[in-house]
Amino acid sequence: MADEMALETRIAARAKVSVDDVQTVFESQGIPLGVPPARPRPLRIHRLRVAGERTGALEPGEFDTTFRFGEGLTALVASNLRGKSSVLELVTWCLRGTPREKSGAIHWLREVDLDATVAGQAMAFRLNLESEEITSAIALSGxxxxxxxxxxSPDPTHGVLPLFRAASSESYAQQVQALMMQWLDLHPLVSAKEGAAAVSHGWPAYYGALYMPGARSPSLLGDVAMSGLPGRLLQVFLDLPAAAVLTKVKTHAALMSTARQRRQTTAKAAQAERSEQRRQTEDDLAAALARLEQLTQGAGGSDQESLADLAAATVQFATVVADSQQAWDELMRMHREARAQRQRDEKLLNDVRESAIARRLFHGLEPTTCPRCDQSFAAERRQLELQEHSCAVCARSVQGDNEAPEDVLAEAEDRVKASSQAERLSREALGQAERELDRLSRDLRTAQDRLRRADAAARVPEYAQVREEVLRLEGALSVLPELPPSSDDPAEELAIKVLRAGAKTLEDDHAKEADRLFADLNTEISDLGRKFGFAGLESVRIDRAAHLRVMSDGGHERSFSDQVPGERLRLRIAVIVALLRVGAAHQVSTHPGLLLIDSPKAEEIQDVDIHLLLEELNAVAEANQLQVLVTTADFDLAHDVLPSDSIIEAAEGKPLW
Structure with missing residues (x-):
C-alpha cells in the first residue's frame, strides 16, 4: 500500500492536483494505481495424449499415443510430414486456445489430453474433437x-476439480485464454493507433513469445510486430513497474485527448459557419427593412394600414401552409418506409417459401455493414446466400433448416400482414394530410388574391414581397443564435492531465529500472548469441521497445531485421534465455520458461552450426529452468546432441503418432 500511495503522490504532484483526484480518475478509467510485482509464472508440459483413427495409405487404423516431456531440451524426431509439427500445434491448441495453424492430420483426432503445471498448479486439458472442431472440453486442477x-473428468474425492467447461472451439479458446492470463498473472496489452479505438491483446500475443515464429518474421519477441507488442512483451517479462498499466494509461490518455481535439475542431468549424450565416442574414435583413421603409413612406395612410393587415394575414397563411407541407413531407417519408418494409416482408415471405436456407436464416440478424470495419456488404454476397448457400456475413456454408417450415411461413405471413396494415394506415394519414394541405393552399391563394386587389398601385406586389422577405429573414435570425464557445469538460480535462502525468511518472520508473536491467540483458544476449553459433557477434543493444541493434564483423551495426534467418533464430532464443537469467539474478518474474521451436535446421543453419546451437541450448535449458521442444527430421543430429531419454522419435518414414 505504501508503494501505491507513493505513486499516487508523485502523480498528483506532477499534475498539480490532489491525491483524491488521481484516485478518482484512475478508478473511473478502470486502471489500477500500480501493480505489485508479478507472481512467478513458470509453465511446464508433462504429458500429451492423442487418440483417434488414421485414414489413408500410411498405417491406417485406431491409434492412442502418449508423449512425455521432461525438463530441458526434448527433440521430436521423424521424417518430414510425419506429425512432428502437429505435436507443437496440439500443445498450442491446448494452452493457447487455438492452434497457430491446423495440420491436415488433425481431422484424425477424437481426443487430445495435455497435462501441464501452470504457475505451480497441476492442470489437465481434455479436448474431444470431431471434424477438426471441439465438441466438448474441460480444464481440470488437481x-x-x-x-x-x-x-x-472431475473426481472431487481425489481433489480433481473443474476449472471450466466448453462446448465449442470458440468457447474453449475464450476460456483457456482467460485462465492463462489469470494464473500467469498477466494483463491485457492495450494499444491505440492514431487515436483510433483501443485494441486489447491477450494471451495469444503472449504465447507468441513461447512458440518461436518463422525466422523471416521481423519481430524479435512474439509473432506480432505491430502496435509495439514486442516492446510491451519485453517490459512485462522483465517485470518493469506496471508495464501493462503504463500501456493502458498512455492509450486512454491518447484516446481522450484525440476525442477532445476532434470535438473542439468540430465546434470551431460550426461556430465559424454559424457566424457567417448570421452576418449574411443580418445584411440581407437590413437591406429589406430599408426598402420596406421606402415603400411605406410612399403609400397613403389609411390604405397603407389596410395593406399592412392584408400582408400580415397573407404571411400568416403562408406560414401555416409551410407547416402543413412539412407535416405532409414527413407522412410521405413514413409512408414510403412502410411501403418499403411491406415489400421487404413480401420478398422475405417469397424467399422462405422457396428456400430452406432463407428459412434457416429467417431469425438471424440482417446487418447491412460489417460489424468490425463498417463497410457495406456487396449485393453479390446477398445473392450468393441464396444461390450458393453461403452466409452473407461470414461466407460460411449454411445448411437447410431444422425447424418446421410451416412455423417460419406463418411468421413471415404475419409480418406481411402487419407491414401491409402499417402501409394502409400511413396511406390514409397521408391522404388526410394532403386534403388539409389543399384546403390551406386554397386559403392562401385567396388571401394573396385579396392582397393583390387591395391596392391597384404598382408598389403593392413589391411591398408584399419585401414584407414577406423581412418576416422570413427575421425568422431565420431567430433560429440562428450565436453558438457559444466550445467549453471543455472539467472532468475530461482533469482526467487527461492526470493520465498524462501518470504516464510520465511510470515512464520515469520504467527508465530507472531499465537502466538497471538492460545492461545485464545486453551482456547475456551477446554471450548466448556467440555460444549459439553467431561467431561474428561482438555486442548487442536492446531498448524497451524491443529494438535490437547488432554489432558484428568488426563493429558493423545492423538491426535485427537485417540479419539472415539463421542469426534471427539464434538471437530470438538468446533473448528468451537472457530474460530468464536476468530475471533470476534480479529476482523478478519473467518469461514462463517454455519454448517451442519448429525445425530450426530449416532456417538456413549449416549442419555444424545446428549441432552447436542444440548442444548449447540443451546446456542452457538445464541450467536455467527452461523447457524446450524442438522438431527435426535429422535423426543423427538428435542422437549426437541429446541422450535417448530426451528424444521422442518415430522410425524413419513412419508417423510420430
Whole structure:
C-alpha cells in the first residue's frame, strides 16, 4: 500500500492536483494505481495424449499415443510430414486456445489430453474433437500430475476439480485464454493507433513469445510486430513497474485527448459557419427593412394600414401552409418506409417459401455493414446466400433448416400482414394530410388574391414581397443564435492531465529500472548469441521497445531485421534465455520458461552450426529452468546432441503418432 500511495503522490504532484483526484480518475478509467510485482509464472508440459483413427495409405487404423516431456531440451524426431509439427500445434491448441495453424492430420483426432503445471498448479486439458472442431472440453486442477494423468473428468474425492467447461472451439479458446492470463498473472496489452479505438491483446500475443515464429518474421519477441507488442512483451517479462498499466494509461490518455481535439475542431468549424450565416442574414435583413421603409413612406395612410393587415394575414397563411407541407413531407417519408418494409416482408415471405436456407436464416440478424470495419456488404454476397448457400456475413456454408417450415411461413405471413396494415394506415394519414394541405393552399391563394386587389398601385406586389422577405429573414435570425464557445469538460480535462502525468511518472520508473536491467540483458544476449553459433557477434543493444541493434564483423551495426534467418533464430532464443537469467539474478518474474521451436535446421543453419546451437541450448535449458521442444527430421543430429531419454522419435518414414 505504501508503494501505491507513493505513486499516487508523485502523480498528483506532477499534475498539480490532489491525491483524491488521481484516485478518482484512475478508478473511473478502470486502471489500477500500480501493480505489485508479478507472481512467478513458470509453465511446464508433462504429458500429451492423442487418440483417434488414421485414414489413408500410411498405417491406417485406431491409434492412442502418449508423449512425455521432461525438463530441458526434448527433440521430436521423424521424417518430414510425419506429425512432428502437429505435436507443437496440439500443445498450442491446448494452452493457447487455438492452434497457430491446423495440420491436415488433425481431422484424425477424437481426443487430445495435455497435462501441464501452470504457475505451480497441476492442470489437465481434455479436448474431444470431431471434424477438426471441439465438441466438448474441460480444464481440470488437481493435487499433482500423477493424480490428473488418468482422469478426463472431475473426481472431487481425489481433489480433481473443474476449472471450466466448453462446448465449442470458440468457447474453449475464450476460456483457456482467460485462465492463462489469470494464473500467469498477466494483463491485457492495450494499444491505440492514431487515436483510433483501443485494441486489447491477450494471451495469444503472449504465447507468441513461447512458440518461436518463422525466422523471416521481423519481430524479435512474439509473432506480432505491430502496435509495439514486442516492446510491451519485453517490459512485462522483465517485470518493469506496471508495464501493462503504463500501456493502458498512455492509450486512454491518447484516446481522450484525440476525442477532445476532434470535438473542439468540430465546434470551431460550426461556430465559424454559424457566424457567417448570421452576418449574411443580418445584411440581407437590413437591406429589406430599408426598402420596406421606402415603400411605406410612399403609400397613403389609411390604405397603407389596410395593406399592412392584408400582408400580415397573407404571411400568416403562408406560414401555416409551410407547416402543413412539412407535416405532409414527413407522412410521405413514413409512408414510403412502410411501403418499403411491406415489400421487404413480401420478398422475405417469397424467399422462405422457396428456400430452406432463407428459412434457416429467417431469425438471424440482417446487418447491412460489417460489424468490425463498417463497410457495406456487396449485393453479390446477398445473392450468393441464396444461390450458393453461403452466409452473407461470414461466407460460411449454411445448411437447410431444422425447424418446421410451416412455423417460419406463418411468421413471415404475419409480418406481411402487419407491414401491409402499417402501409394502409400511413396511406390514409397521408391522404388526410394532403386534403388539409389543399384546403390551406386554397386559403392562401385567396388571401394573396385579396392582397393583390387591395391596392391597384404598382408598389403593392413589391411591398408584399419585401414584407414577406423581412418576416422570413427575421425568422431565420431567430433560429440562428450565436453558438457559444466550445467549453471543455472539467472532468475530461482533469482526467487527461492526470493520465498524462501518470504516464510520465511510470515512464520515469520504467527508465530507472531499465537502466538497471538492460545492461545485464545486453551482456547475456551477446554471450548466448556467440555460444549459439553467431561467431561474428561482438555486442548487442536492446531498448524497451524491443529494438535490437547488432554489432558484428568488426563493429558493423545492423538491426535485427537485417540479419539472415539463421542469426534471427539464434538471437530470438538468446533473448528468451537472457530474460530468464536476468530475471533470476534480479529476482523478478519473467518469461514462463517454455519454448517451442519448429525445425530450426530449416532456417538456413549449416549442419555444424545446428549441432552447436542444440548442444548449447540443451546446456542452457538445464541450467536455467527452461523447457524446450524442438522438431527435426535429422535423426543423427538428435542422437549426437541429446541422450535417448530426451528424444521422442518415430522410425524413419513412419508417423510420430
Amino acid at each position: 493435487p499433482d500430475q500423477q493424480t490428473l494423468q488418468t482422469r478426463r
